[in-house]
Amino acid sequence: QVTYNTLINGYCKVGNFSNAKRLIQLMRESGCAPDEWTYTALISGFSKFCMLEEASKVMDEMLGNGLNPNQVTYTALIDGHCKSGKLEIALSLMERMERYGCIPNLQTYNAIFNGFCKENRVSELEKLFNKMVEKGLKPNVISYTTWIDGLCRIGDTDSAFRVFNEMVKQQCLPNLHTYSALIHGLCQEGKAEEAEMMVKKIEEIGLNPDEVTYTSLIDGFVLLGQMDHALQLVKRMIDANCKPN
């Protein structure tokens, strides 16, 4: 059972669903019934590849077999819907989840935050964020980074930095994703110089900017028409052992 689930999960993760189904068949033939883990692996795989109809079908099948979807199952399906821009369905799934006595956890909220973020619905993100804190869940670096990214996307880097400061005050350590979101935001606002200073700052605290960080910064100077500096940054990127992709 665990062995089969491990293999099935491996196939689901890479989108090889025919092999996953073949293994489920084998699993059944050897006397093991698919369990929550099996269905969750399928739902998570289908969600990841934006095959939402299939994912929902598996969810129904799971319920039909008397198995209870857990927090991981719901979160996978919710995340899939968020990533496909079906935020309203994701929200109703979260309601359904709660009605069935399955409490949304931090990952569930983070998936929804990401949905709001990508749809530029940052005020709703903030509202839910506060609601989550009221419920006693502690936001982590992913929660804050998603919020910051959302604010940057709507061009409100000032608020993004306010959230950043709040995060630090709450003893939540920003990581490279957090800084990269801010750097990207600054660059898109035409503040590539500020972004570059920020890159220097993160290097000082021992973080290594990666190709995502550099590409945002390079794009920032490209937007300003400063191609010479953009090319200089590519050189610096290579010197810093970061390969352009």
Next chain:
RNA sequence: UGUGCUAACAGAGG
């Protein structure tokens, strides 16, 4: 007797 081993969330360009 032993409940261990497997699943979900964030950043760039196009």
